[in-house]
Amino acid sequence: MTFLHLGVFALAAIGIGRLKVGRELALLAFSVFVLFWLQPAQPFVSLRFWIPFATLAIIALVWALTAPPEARAMKKNWPTALVIFGVILLIDLNQFFRLDAIYMTATPRLWMLALAWLVFFSVGLALWRVRQTSTLAALVALGILFIFIYLKTPALVVKSFIWMDSLRGVAPATRPLFSWLGFSYIAFRLLHTIRDFQARRLPALTLSEYVNYAIFFPAFVAGPIDRAERFVVELRTPVALAEQDWAEAARRFIIGLFKKFVVADSLAVISINTIFVEQVHSPAWLWLFLYLYALRIYFDFSAYSDIAIGLARVMGIRLPENFAAPYFKPNLTQFWNAWHITLTQWFRAYFFNPLTRALRTKQISIPAIIFVTQLGTMMLIGLWHGVALNFLCWGIWHGLGLFVQNRWSEWARTKIQTPLTPRRKLLADALGMFLTFNFVSLGWLFFTLPTPALALNAMSKLFGFN
Amino acid sequence: MKTVRPQWVVIKAVVLYALVNLAFAYFNPPVGKFSLYNWLIPGRARVPYEREVEYYEASHTIPVYEDLDAMYQSTLLAQPKQPDEFRVFLLGDSSAWGFQLHPEETLVGQLNALNLKTCAGKRIVVYNAAFPLPYVMKDLILLDKAREYQPDLFLWTVTLDGFRNRTIFTNYFLDPYAERVQALAEEYQLTNLDLQKLETPTFWDQTLIGQRGRLKKIFLLQVHGLGWAATGLDYDYRSYPPLSPDVTADDTFFETPPGKLGLEDHMLFNVLEAGYQLAAPTPVLVINEPIFVASGKNSEIRYNEFYPRWAYDEYLTYLQNWMRVNQHDYVDAWNLLPPAEFTDTPFHRTPAGERKFAELLLPQIQKLACPK
Numbered sequence: 001m002t003f004l005h006l007g008v009f010a011l012a013a014i015g016i017g018r019l020k021v022g023r024e025l026a027l028l029a030f031s032v033f034v035l036f037w038l039q040p041a042q043p044f045v046s047l048r049f050w051i052p053f054a055t056l057a058i059i060a061l062v063w064a065l066t067a068p069p070e071a072r073a074m075k076k077n078w079p080t081a082l083v084i085f086g087v088i089l090l091i092d093l094n095q096f097f098r099l100d101a102i103y104m105t106a107t108p109r110l111w112m113l114a115l116a117w118l119v120f121f122s123v124g125l126a127l128w129r130v131r132q133t134s135t136l137a138a139l140v141a142l143g144i145l146f147i148f149i150y151l152k153t154p155a156l157v158v159k160s161f162i163w164m165d166s167l168r169g170v171a172p173a174t175r176p177l178f179s180w181l182g183f184s185y186i187a188f189r190l191l192h193t194i195r196d197f198q199a200r201r202l203p204a205l206t207l208s209e210y211v212n213y214a215i216f217f218p219a220f221v222a223g224p225i226d227r228a229e230r231f232v233v234e235l236r237t238p239v240a241l242a243e244q245d246w247a248e249a250a251r252r253f254i255i256g257l258f259k260k261f262v263v264a265d266s267l268a269v270i271s272i273n274t275i276f277v278e279q280v281h282s283p284a285w286l287w288l289f290l291y292l293y294a295l296r297i298y299f300d301f302s303a304y305s306d307i308a309i310g311l312a313r314v315m316g317i318r319l320p321e322n323f324a325a326p327y328f329k330p331n332l333t334q335f336w337n338a339w340h341i342t343l344t345q346w347f348r349a350y351f352f353n354p355l356t357r358a359l360r361t362k363q364i365s366i367p368a369i370i371f372v373t374q375l376g377t378m379m380l381i382g383l384w385h386g387v388a389l390n391f392l393c394w395g396i397w398h399g400l401g402l403f404v405q406n407r408w409s410e411w412a413r414t415k416i417q418t419p420l421t422p423r424r425k426l427l428a429d430a431l432g433m434f435l436t437f438n439f440v441s442l443g444w445l446f447f448t449l450p451t452p453a454l455a456l457n458a459m460s461k462l463f464g465f466n
Numbered sequence: 467m468k469t470v471r472p473q474w475v476v477i478k479a480v481v482l483y484a485l486v487n488l489a490f491a492y493f494n495p496p497v498g499k500f501s502l503y504n505w506l507i508p509g510r511a512r513v514p515y516e517r518e519v520e521y522y523e524a525s526h527t528i529p530v531y532e533d534l535d536a537m538y539q540s541t542l543l544a545q546p547k548q549p550d551e552f553r554v555f556l557l558g559d560s561s562a563w564g565f566q567l568h569p570e571e572t573l574v575g576q577l578n579a580l581n582l583k584t585c586a587g588k589r590i591v592v593y594n595a596a597f598p599l600p601y602v603m604k605d606l607i608l609l610d611k612a613r614e615y616q617p618d619l620f621l622w623t624v625t626l627d628g629f630r631n632r633t634i635f636t637n638y639f640l641d642p643y644a645e646r647v648q649a650l651a652e653e654y655q656l657t658n659l660d661l662q663k664l665e666t667p668t669f670w671d672q673t674l675i676g677q678r679g680r681l682k683k684i685f686l687l688q689v690h691g692l693g694w695a696a697t698g699l700d701y702d703y704r705s706y707p708p709l710s711p712d713v714t715a716d717d718t719f720f721e722t723p724p725g726k727l728g729l730e731d732h733m734l735f736n737v738l739e740a741g742y743q744l745a746a747p748t749p750v751l752v753i754n755e756p757i758f759v760a761s762g763k764n765s766e767i768r769y770n771e772f773y774p775r776w777a778y779d780e781y782l783t784y785l786q787n788w789m790r791v792n793q794h795d796y797v798d799a800w801n802l803l804p805p806a807e808f809t810d811t812p813f814h815r816t817p818a819g820e821r822k823f824a825e826l827l828l829p830q831i832q833k834l835a836c837p838k
Contacts, residue, residue, distance in 0.1 A: 266689050269690055
């Protein structure tokens with residue numbers, strides 16, 4: 001996202017926030033436009049059109065499979081369908097207007113778009129008549145997971161495009177890597193609604209509410225991952241904006257811009273990377289670059305959350321906080337309660353807790369359950385960032401760290417009976433913070449360096465074993 | 467509690483921002499003078515330069531030719547002059563800067579390794595003030611700026627290519643200094659300097675918004691300083707194919723056919739004279755730099771891919787006469803080095819080539835450092 005994007009987002013958010021009538025549909029129209037507008041370069045230029053189209057199709061199909069009959073009534077949803085159709089048609093018609101400054105890509109010919117709509121509506125109507133069952137929802141969830149795994153495995157993506165070239169009988173060309181913007185977050189929102197539908201917890205959402213939830217423009221690229229039942233309450237009845245709220249929204253937005261474009265982008269130049277690991281021989285310098293990376297990733301990631309929270313607030317929607325001073329936490333558990341909070345909560349709700357409950361019914365010791373659930377959760381969080389060995393190692397690093405910290409806390413709780421004096425508590429917290437920050441920072445080596453071997457090499461250099 | 471009125475906050479912010487922009491344009495503060503180099507970060511051995519954006523990170527650098535203050539402040543040149551120091555500044559193109567070479571391997575590094583002293587016992591310290599661009603007008607602007615750093619002697623390496631009128635370089639390098647360029651052109655009557663494409667920055671170009679690119683680069687140059695300090699590397703050393711002994715059969719010099727070089731009218735030799743006058747009383751030693759002399763196919767037509775023999779010979783004769791007539795100190799090193807001492811272009815030298823070149827310059831430098 002550039003300054004231009006964010007400037008337009010801010011103006012749109014202010015405009016939408018002030019609407020008394022048609023606010024939800026205006027938000028929907030703009031979010032659909034943004035979905036197309038932000039698409040990056042693709043191996044085939046036409047994918048810049050078809051990827052967002054497919055995103056909307058998948059969202060609509062999942063909605064059709066999960067919405068209760070009262071929410072699917074045609075009279076409630078035809079304006080939504082019309083808005084989505086209208087925005088897509090306008091984007092396609094840009095092939096005649098050539099407003100390249102706003103949107104430039106190879107848009108399909110009108111007959112292709114019409115055909116795509118026909119296929120979409122045929123499938124949609126077929127699904128409409130199918131009974132909504134938990135099994136069908138599970139199959140759709142598996143389909144989404146399959147796309148997710150495919151997208152997160154670069155080797156698979158590259159091979160598939162080489163394969164497509166061979167089918168077309170052309171030599172493999174050097175192209176931008178295929179990417180599906182925001183799918184990581186959209187997929188997790190959809191999976192959350194599917195699981196809640198299966199558990200009969202999902203509230204009745206109209207098509208407009210559902211699509212708005214899935215592609216809410218401030219948050220669809222980098223989160224936070226809100227919960228549908230919470231989001232929809234404020235979408236229906238926006239929180240009134242007092243003057244202080246405006247100031248707070250502006251403050252978050254501006255802080256976000258500063259964190260991203262000034263702090264994080266500058267730190268990017270001097271954060272640990274393959275070049276530094278190869279060129280730097282002094283452990284002190286390497287530690288500095290490692291710490292700078294730790295700061296950089298925090299500022300970069302939390303900046304997007306700040307921007308999203310600020311923009312949403314202007315529209316009367318309070319997105320959940322995603323970061324809560326994570327590097328000031330005295331242990332790893334608290335760190336993970338403060339880092340990318342909404343993603344951690346998602347995994348806790350849909351993996352960690354169900355697995356823990358399932359294992360507790362078996363004859364397995366508590367430490368073993370903790371080991372399996374924590375390691376499993378962290379490995380999955382690692383793989384969520386990319387199906388690669390380095391992300392898996394990063395997950396294992398944190399899974400093991402959490403387990404060791406859990407066992408230590410348990411041991412200390414039984415051994416240390418008397419409560420610590422305030423002074424000792426302060427010292428213990430400071431030491432805990434120091435250890436946690438360094439443990440997390442070392443873990444970033446697996447996250448940022450392309451191979452575990454390079455990460456281990458960096459680690460040995462950091463400790464003076466060159 | 468005091469009520470916040472968002473519309474007033476926005477209006478005040480806009481007015482304040484406009485005022486700061488106008489004040490910045492009006493006062494034009496010398497932002498480039500403020501540097502972390504030579505203070506928190508060691509000064510660089512040469513000015514920051516990297517051709518390709520994708521190598522900035524590996525080179526721990528970002529070129530800031532839009533701000534000569536920032537450029538020189540990041541180098542050792544900006545260190546305070548010591549009482550026992552005789553300062554020599556090297557001007558020139560990429561071969562003087564030291565492409566493909568570590569700082570200690572460059573001409574400057576080799577000269578400093580000789581531990582030269584003046585007759586009065588002062589240490590002769592050579593500083594790299596070159597910027598990798600073959601254009602004598604660029605050298606004149608650098609010489610003008612480098613005077614602020616108390617030089618005792620300028621070494622100015624030149625080659626035929628640098629004397630061409632290069633409108634492409636005008637916009638690239640000279641635009642930010644358009645006013646100074648025009649003043650120098652008028653003062654030294656650089657009548658054949660093609661300044662048609664020179665674009666003087668407008669008042670709006672001088673605002674914070676207009677200068678945001680330059681300011682960002684200056685800021686990033688300080689940030690990259692940490693990488694430089696940690697690694698001692700300021701260039702990404704990439705492999706290159708060796709120079710071929712064969713050259714093309716073409717006998718033109720950048721599309722100029724034989725006999726049409728027009729050294730007197732079209733080449734910028736008057737910039738050299740301007741340099742001598744501008745530097746005075748600091749002496750200037752002009753050096754015609756070594757070139758690769760091909761020995762294979764078509765070598766009877768061309769010395770190398772840059773120079774057909776007729777053009778270079780014409781230039782050589784003209785330069786030698788010009789120096790003799792004007793009674794300037796001059797070193798001709800054009801055929802000093804064998805082909806094996808060149809790297810990726812007919813001008814870039816190996817460390818051994820630099821060493822030999824340094825040894826050639828040694829007596830001249832000592833002569834100029836010990837005035838009678």
